[in-house]
Amino acid sequence: xxRKKPKAELEVPEKIVKAWKVARxxxxxxxxxxxxxxxxxxxxxxxxxVLTGCNVENASYGATICAERNAMLHAVAEGxxxxxxxxxxxxxxxxxxPCALCLQVLCEFSDEKTRVWLGDLDGVKECLELxxxxxxxxxxxxxxxxxxxxxxxxxx
Ligand SMILES: [Zn+2]
Numbered sequence: 001x002x003r004k005k006p007k008a009e010l011e012v013p014e015k016i017v018k019a020w021k022v023a024r025x026x027x028x029x030x031x032x033x034x035x036x037x038x039x040x041x042x043x044x045x046x047x048x049x050v051l052t053g054c055n056v057e058n059a060s061y062g063a064t065i066c067a068e069r070n071a072m073l074h075a076v077a078e079g080x081x082x083x084x085x086x087x088x089x090x091x092x093x094x095x096x097x098p099c100a101l102c103l104q105v106l107c108e109f110s111d112e113k114t115r116v117w118l119g120d121l122d123g124v125k126e127c128l129e130l131x132x133x134x135x136x137x138x139x140x141x142x143x144x145x146x147x148x149x150x151x152x153x154x155x156x
Contacts, residue, residue: 012124020119023089030054039067043075044085051075068102083109087117095120103134
């Protein structure tokens with residue numbers, strides 16, 4: 001039987017630990033009367049600004065917004081257009097990643113340097129690249145390629 005190599009100890013920078021603490025606190029403010037699944041998120045931009053969000057459910061379930069998108073919309077309202085780190089706190093084992101809707105929104109304001117840190121109530125447990133979570137996402141380049149293809153077809 002093949003034995004798994006033990007995972008290398010995750011090195012978590014101090015600024016990520018601070019953001020995790022903030023996300024863990026904002027998670028307590030989640031409005032989750034239907035699922036009881038509370039999520040806190042903290043985003044860090046290029047200047048080190050931290051913006052937070054928690055999930056906010058709604059009796060009309062489709063109106064529910066996740067913590068990650070809530071934080072991203074908060075960041076945009078503050079004038080932020082590029083995020084470096086996403087820290088998500090759930091009470092899950094292993095910690096849960098952002099859903100696909102949130103990944104799509106986060107990708108709009110991220111680049112290859114952006115990292116997603118997944119934590120539970122005890123600490124940060126995992127670090128991933130956005131591209132690992134959502135490879136080949138639809139982005140501004142997708143729209144540009146579509147417009148170019150259409151223009152080429154019209155010339156024919
Ligand atoms: Zn989500």
